[in-house]
Amino acid sequence: MDGIWYMLHCPKDSERKILHLCRENLNENLIKDVFVFSCERMKRYQGAWHLEKRSLFPDCIFLDGRDPDSLTAALTRIFPHTSFTERADVLTPVSREEQEALRELAGNTYCISMSKGVIREGVTYVTEGPLKGKEQWIRKIDRHKRLALLDAKFFPDISPIPSLWTVEKDNAGEWIVASIKEHP
Numbered sequence: 001m002d003g004i005w006y007m008l009h010c011p012k013d014s015e016r017k018i019l020h021l022c023r024e025n026l027n028e029n030l031i032k033d034v035f036v037f038s039c040e041r042m043k044r045y046q047g048a049w050h051l052e053k054r055s056l057f058p059d060c061i062f063l064d065g066r067d068p069d070s071l072t073a074a075l076t077r078i079f080p081h082t083s084f085t086e087r088a089d090v091l092t093p094v095s096r097e098e099q100e101a102l103r104e105l106a107g108n109t110y111c112i113s114m115s116k117g118v119i120r121e122g123v124t125y126v127t128e129g130p131l132k133g134k135e136q137w138i139r140k141i142d143r144h145k146r147l148a149l150l151d152a153k154f155f156p157d158i159s160p161i162p163s164l165w166t167v168e169k170d171n172a173g174e175w176i177v178a179s180i181k182e183h184p
Contacts, residue, residue, distance in 0.1 A: 003032045003064040005094040006071065010059045018079075019061045025078045030071050032064040037102065039112040056112065062094070105130040 010018045015036055022034045037056035042049050065071040072091065094102075105112045107130075115129025124141060126132045137150050 003066050004068065005099050006063045006065050006068070007057065007092045007094055008061050008063060008075070009090050009092070010061060012059055015055065015059055015061050021078055022061065022063065022075075026063075026071075026074055030066060030074050032066065034064070035062050035110045036060075037062065037106060037110050037112070040114045042114070051114075053111065062110075068093070104134070 008018070008022075019034055019036060022031070026034065038053045039056045041052050041054055043052050044050070063071065075091065112130055115126050115131040117124055117126035117129075117131070117135075119125075119141065124135050124138055126135055126138075131137065139150060
């Protein structure tokens with residue numbers, strides 16, 4: 001990893017447009033990649049469960065940048081009405097620990113896929129997926145709502161904290177840890 005990730009907070013419902021503008025206007029000397037994190041989520045409608053992809057960090061895009069000062073200057077040229085130097089909440093660096101945790105969960109696809117697991121005698125065992133071997137990240141599972149709460153200490157500086165995972169029970173009685181939902 002040679003670049004530093006930055007989270008760019010976007011106006012509501014404009015992340016795809018800003019992602020496109022950044023890809024068009026920022027050259028390879030400034031950024032290695034521009035991306036949006038997504039996750040798979042099971043949602044029930046029309047009497048059946050459906051797999052959906054949704055944004056993991058609503059209204060945010062990520063930039064894999066090389067030089068923060070040049071990146072800030074370039075973003076100011078693209079978006080002249082936003083002061084990236086005066087508002088630290090608009091462009092936020094992502095710590096190396098958070099980058100590693102997100103890479104472990106999403107790999108190179110920037111999409112966190114579903115995990116499957118079982119609960120035996122009150123202990124959660126993840127059998128497949130990105131949470132396999134990371135059971136200590138799960139703080140609580142709500143079986144009724146089919147949600148698993150991830151410990152926020154793994155993502156202390158990213159807002160919103162990716163912490164709620166949907167959980168689905170399959171026909172064999174196994175719990176499927178599905179996707180992250182924005183922390184309430």
